[in-house]
Amino acid sequence: MAYRSPWVDAEIADLKSMARSFFETEALPHRERWEAQKCVDREFWLKAGRLGLLCTGMPEEYGGGGGTVAHDFAVMEAQSQVGESGFGGAVHSGLVAYYLLHYGTEEQKQRWLPGMATGEIIGAIAMTEPGAGSDLKAIRTTAIRNGDHYLLNGSKTFISNGSSADIIVLVLKTDPAAGVRGVSLLVLETKDAAGFTVGRVLEKLGMKAQDTSELFFDDVQVPVENLLGDEGKGYVYALNQLAHERLVVAVTGLSVIESAVALTVDYASSAKPSAAS
Numbered sequence: 001m002a003y004r005s006p007w008v009d010a011e012i013a014d015l016k017s018m019a020r021s022f023f024e025t026e027a028l029p030h031r032e033r034w035e036a037q038k039c040v041d042r043e044f045w046l047k048a049g050r051l052g053l054l055c056t057g058m059p060e061e062y063g064g065g066g067g068t069v070a071h072d073f074a075v076m077e078a079q080s081q082v083g084e085s086g087f088g089g090a091v092h093s094g095l096v097a098y099y100l101l102h103y104g105t106e107e108q109k110q111r112w113l114p115g116m117a118t119g120e121i122i123g124a125i126a127m128t129e130p131g132a133g134s135d136l137k138a139i140r141t142t143a144i145r146n147g148d149h150y151l152l153n154g155s156k157t158f159i160s161n162g163s164s165a166d167i168i169v170l171v172l173k174t175d176p177a178a179g180v181r182g183v184s185l186l187v188l189e190t191k192d193a194a195g196f197t198v199g200r201v202l203e204k205l206g207m208k209a210q211d212t213s214e215l216f217f218d219d220v221q222v223p224v225e226n227l228l229g230d231e232g233k234g235y236v237y238a239l240n241q242l243a244h245e246r247l248v249v250a251v252t253g254l255s256v257i258e259s260a261v262a263l264t265v266d267y268a269s270s271a272k273p274s275a276a277s
Ligand SMILES: Cc1cc2nc3c(=O)[nH]c(=O)nc-3n(C[C@H](O)[C@H](O)[C@H](O)COP(=O)(O)OP(=O)(O)OC[C@H]3O[C@@H](n4cnc5c(N)ncnc54)[C@H](O)[C@@H]3O)c2cc1C
Pocket: 091, 125, 126, 127, 128, 132, 133, 134, 135, 157, 158, 159, 160, 161, 204, 207, 212
């Protein structure tokens, strides 16, 4: 009998199987076109939302599936196992939604999570900058309070879902002189955001249909109501959520490895011995 991880009960197994057939029928046929356009179709997000494959771990009161991270992992595993690497659902449902759930006010959760669950709102998270990767505290993008809004200046790079995102959780400095105590989280609503531009969608070795992008901020105004959690606590929030992110990356990576082994075993078992062997 095939091994089943302890966290996979019958419900999770059913969800995974349904998600797998969804990716096989709705994503794989479009792979070449999506890779050429460097992003998946917007309609695909809406289809995933209609089937309940987005925000599966979010509470039902916010439009989510009412499940747990195990439900998110089932969808991520299904995607990896069919070899679909363009759809940024793991970032959207597995990372961004949790930032909103943990640090958002009730009003913010009601404002963004239901749309994320239907696929009408696509989410991204932007920490990395040209000069700040592993060393998150080296970020230089600033958000300086000016009355009822923050004024954003700087840039981000390598941002998954960057060109398609409707909301971006930004990690930036609201008090550049205060070191890590000056780091905060702000949610940028990208539609009609004056001064916000998406730069290149980056060429990568793999995940070619995922829009990993550069972002630029030139005096972008973000209302103070879009501050996520408390000012100055963004670094601590990010460190907490990065632990979750590592699990998401590990689950996805392991599924890809398992699929590669299964494909290899399948191929090696079915290959006919050559005359020379
Ligand atoms: C496909 C893809 C999608 C991404 N999506 C996002 C996203 O959605 N949002 C986002 O914010 N970022 C995203 N990133 C960026 C990612 O988080 C960064 O690439 C990562 O943080 C590493 O930063 P870096 O690339 O600048 O490498 P660096 O920080 O320059 O590190 C390069 C190497 O040096 C090593 N290193 C660094 N510091 C030390 C040290 N002090 N001691 C020893 N070794 C060290 C690192 O381990 C690494 O091997 C994405 C990246 C990729 C490739």
